[in-house]
Amino acid sequence: MTAAEGKTKRIGSWLSKLLERCRVARDLEPASHAGMRKPSEMDAGVLARADVSTGGTKSGERKVGELALFPPREKWDNWQEWDPKAWPRKVAKTYMLVPTVCFNCEAACGLLAYVDKETHEVRKFEGNPDHPGSRGRNCAKGPATINQVKDPERILYPMKRKGARGSGQWEVTTWDEVVDKLAEKIRKALVEKRNDQVMYHVGRPGEDVFTERVLAAWGVDGHNSHTNICSSGARAGYAFWMGIDRPSPDHANAKFILLISAHLESGHYFNPHAQRIIEAKMKGAKIAVVDPRLSNTASHADYWLPCYPGGEPAMLLAIAYQLIKTRRINMEFVRKWVNWEEYLQEFNPAAEVNFENFLVEMEKTYSKYTPEFAASESGVNPQSIFDIADEIARAGTAFASHTWRASSAGNLGGWQTARCLFFLNVLSGSIATPGGTSPNSWNKFVPKPMTMPAHPDHWNEVTWPKEFPLAFFEMSFLLPHLLKEGRNTLDVYFTRVYNPVWTNPDGMSWIEVLKDESKIGIHCALTPVWSETAWFADYVLPMGLGPERHDLHSYETQAALWIGFRQPVRKVAKERMGQEPGTTLGSNPGQVWEENEFWIELSWRIDPDGSLGIRKHFESPYRPGEKVSIDEYYRWIFENSVPGLPEAAKAQGMEPLEYMRRFGAFEVKPSVYNGHEDTLTADELQDSHVDKTSGRIYKDRAKVSSVNIVPMPQPGDDEGRKLIGIEIDGVPHRGFPTPTGKLELFSKTLKDWGWGEYSIPSITRSHVERAGIVKDLNEAGDKHNADFNFVLIPTFRLPVLIHTRSGNAKWLTEIAHSNPVWVNPDDAKKLGFTTGDLVRVETEIGYFVTKAWVTEGIAPNIVACSHHMGRWRLGEDKGTDRWCSSLVELDEKAPGQYLMRQLEGVKPFESSDPDSSRVWWNDAGVHQNLTFPVQPDPISGMHCWHQKVKVTKALPIDQYGDIFADTNKSHQVYKRWMNLTRPAPGPDGMRRPWWLLRPLRPSQKAYKFPEGRPV
């Protein structure tokens, strides 16, 4: 429409608007309970006010002045407010308010959907005041959920490919056809005992148990995840201490917070943690942030420690040494809860086993970590070491620390960062204390469903290859290489909220394998939107977005236990308005289905007669022999597995399911501390066996049961009994789920599995370590002309985006749509470029061309590039949302050598959303991950993201957005890294220590290499 036409049209609509204005507005009932006055009439009231202090408040209590933050719950079924589009004319709109859970990041904050009662459309999302984690508040991604629901680019119908895989031709198919086809394929694989050829590969799970249970019911070891491109480094570091692989810092009550992460910017769990970190800050807590890049988190820090990548463990151990040397450690805690006896026996077998000798020995061991050494490794001012040690000592048990991704996901040996960081908590006794850091599983509640299938008897060697017996967890990003090596083939491969072609390193190898039908029989992309990976699928199946599906989950956002209930809000609203319950297919747009119903239906059809033993897990607990409905599945859990929920529901005059539908979350326990100190009950101690020398308490596995089935390590004794606690000073405590029942300063597991040199918190030389780069620089000679070597930090996240899931949110993409590489001004000057200039960033297997952003917010010799951007599509209007992608051509120059070139950036487009014609940005960024080889850490299995790169001004042939990658080279790099591994079997011919955490844990039998099979 031209401007002139627009104007004419507006004149035309003017009359009708005039008429509309004549509609008499009636006043709406206000949000407050008893005759709330309109603000314009308000005077100085005497109502109780929120405390003016800066401390945080609970959602339910949160009230500022006379205005309410949320409509009162009793009005949620029929909430009226003025239409802001018509305002200041008063046009009333009526909504049904239905809580659900955000699916835009792992934090899973509460949302409250406003479902228009007239149109049944969702109008907007606010926070859910009853959600214990997010407390009614959200980040930018919460409200932007509505963009995703209304995205004109989303996929509404199941699609089937036409032509060759990846050729970009699609036709609409039916769910029936898809489910039948998949059921037939999977059944055949199961019947033919090809259980390891069915794989479900998940990016963001967003739920606990449901899908793992499906896979267990099928009897496949088919779970694959994104963990090893994300958090396995941190997980390993934490797990070797405490068995549990994640930290749960109690930020809100901390006096000192040490972050090797960007939790005020992104990260697990951004909004809930950011709330509590700032809460602590306002109460006087000090914050230190370790990051070579000035993140938004670092910008809030009292101490910004721009540590050189890989130097973190040295820095942390130097801090630890300061604490040890000055004996500013929590003696009582360390004596009780650290396996110091084993440590002493290992390192000084001659010494008498007493605590003082241990301290002397430990001091001796760590004395090499001087501040000067730390400074040389990390580039951080030695004074910082003293400062941070002082802060930790001052905070005592109120010292919270956190690392996730960041260093532990960037460096070879990055897992040591988490381990050395947690060491500081251990020394200060700030474990599971108020203001300390807790094992996450104690702050997580996973209710048990109606049946739990047995552990599958299968071991999948392309997810758990023998080279990585200690990995946390599946070696997901090696899949293309393992398939290329012929280790297995996949018959049915599901990708779900997962975009490995884009997100994983070495995406070109993914494309090669995904296109090869001899390696992957059927690829099903379960996704609400197009993605670079979906392009190479056989079926693209539109699954519900956050507000269009059910999920149940619990996350360790604070020192409490809660569950959150994601629900399809239109379905719930319609049912509340009296419509018959149906499946989500009846309430979601188009033919968008929710996955849980899909999995139930698929499982049912795989085993229609129950002969495979699958069907029984999908039968209704209320209607024997019939297929369970989604309502029944959750109803059973809420009635049977959530302590306190039935009572709370009853108090509201509701059934448990109704309660959860109404409030969307339930707090199982408001405060959880000192779980290790718990005394075992007589019940628990019954039939238990106490090992006299160590005090460890074991019990027959079959007799240990709980409704909370949160994944836990499974330490036990040689008899196959499970460790349930430890006797210390005569008291039977819960202890930690490690082989010793204590925090393991010395890890016998690491020693037994061939990594004796790392059996205590120590340094592993990173592939991008400072010493290496400094050496390269020196060898380069004349600095002004030489090619400089940089470390590229390619992993930083932004507060408004989430991997590749949020490009379809126009408001978010409007805010962030470009990923220049950040360069320190000194470096830029030496290399002769400035902000906006094209630079070529070369990796071992290729290069990408992007723009430079010269900033004082990054350390010298380091460049950083945010990871959300660089989305691309091969089809004019398909492939990836046009809000956020550039149109590219992909050219295979020679076998395995690919050049991707941008044909056009982002531009306005026609769609049902008028905003698509207002797209003003033209940049989608540059995809860097395609140029990264796989770099698996031999212990944690983490892909080590940091890259040693050569940064230069772009060449004349280069264009913005050019990407080159060579998969031949990437396979060679893969092999080189594989050489670093020390493969299984470990002790007893095991593939992996039984006690370590593992998702979809197979049976103990499957842990052993089969007889007669070469290992």
Next chain:
Amino acid sequence: MANFTWVIDQRKCIGCHACTTACKSENEVPLSVDRTWVKYVEKGTFPNTQRHFGVLRCNHCANPPCVHICPTSAMFQRPDGIVEFDKDSCIGCKACIAACPYDAVHIDPETHTAAKCNFCAHRLDVGLEPACVVVCPEEALIFGDLEDPLSKVAQLIGREKTQVRKPEKGTDPKCFYIGADEAVLNPDVQTHDDSGMYMWSNQRDEKHGVKLDNNKPSGISLSSALNAVTNAKVAYDVHHDIPWAQYVSLYLWTKSISSGVFLFAWMFLTYLQLNFGPQFTRVFPDWLLWMAPVLAIVYIGITGVLLIADLDRPERFWYILVKPQWKSWLAIGSYIILGYTAMLVAITAAVFLGIGTTPVTWMFHLTMPLAVMTAVYTAFLFAQAKGRDLWQNPALPLHLLVQAVLAGACAIIPVAAFMGDPDPISQFAKMLIATSIIAHLVLTIGGEVATEHTSKAKQRAVHLMIAGPFKNFFWWGNIVFGCIVPLALIFIPGLQGSVGIDMMIAGLALFGLLAYEHCFVMAGQSVRLS
């Protein structure tokens, strides 16, 4: 009576942009505009570096310039202190955008009317907090009643150190910042990279092709420490279109011609009357009595068309007349123009009806003040545009009058030639041209170029005008071809008497004036306000 206020606690703000999207969601704000946004500014040198955040939005000023300038009361102040807008009354004149020193107002691309933060008034009226307050993870946005001593805002403002944006503008902003860095609140100390980039987004192209610029050095050499403070680098910001462009430059010009043509006739008439008394008609050309008002009507007509064309809701232009807001010089100006036009029509009619020279001359005298007001009122309108420092010039009324005289004298020369009656009109006109060019030069060079300026923004605007993107318009267009060449042609002996030369003088001076109007209008808006 309540007095609603923001407190924005930057000690807590983590720059997450939740307020931005919550606002977009609540108010269904289209892409490309924002009612609230978060600015990022980086300061310092590694490793002593800091990134500061600033949540920017409408300040709900106690003394709101957008309300004062709005011709139709579409921007209005509620008794409870909310600066509210009514899109149904808005004609899209964008004066509020010119008036707001904070970039808080924009034109909504869907309704083509002004929009901004209104404290979510539609929510307040049902007892709910604004959407951004609800969403903020850090409770950094606090809304409340300043009059209520128990309110959190009153207590925070009382207890904490607070700042407001640009207090010197006299707007009494009611958005109180705690712990905000000067670098995010004060655009004078910010630089935006010339590459068009921010840390993870692009800067948007300016709709009117004018690059907003705060970057130009002020001519003072800074120590590096001070440089770090004053050259804070903007790492994220949203875009603000400048409100007025070519139509407004052109409108100033055509309006000057309209009032100037009439004023010329009046001056000539008065001059002759004073010199010749009742016999003046022997010298005075009759045709000028109808030609001047007719020409003035034509140019004021073009002016009106330009004014309406510049509206984003042109079909609503008549709102300005049926619901005028009498503090607005746009409304007052419209009535001045209307009155002026009415008088011009009356004179024309009187001439053609042949009611006699004497009553017509009296009508000329009566209309003169309206012609002056027509020329001058824009100075008062521009003064109301508090956001634009260049336009805050006490000599502007005088300058506009000078411009009108210049424009009128120039416009009449070809007409006189066409009527075959160049003298003594041309002589008189050239005298006026020379005088007003000299006055224009004094006011421009003396008043704008050579003076020390009271604000950095004004200094920058002048810099942009004389040394920035408008320098060719200014020096070549305005000064050389618009002033020096005509003056030379007037005063060089021997050139007098040639109609061609006279036409050249008139044409160049008019062209120079247009060039100047363009510089003045565009440079005035080319300095970032936020």
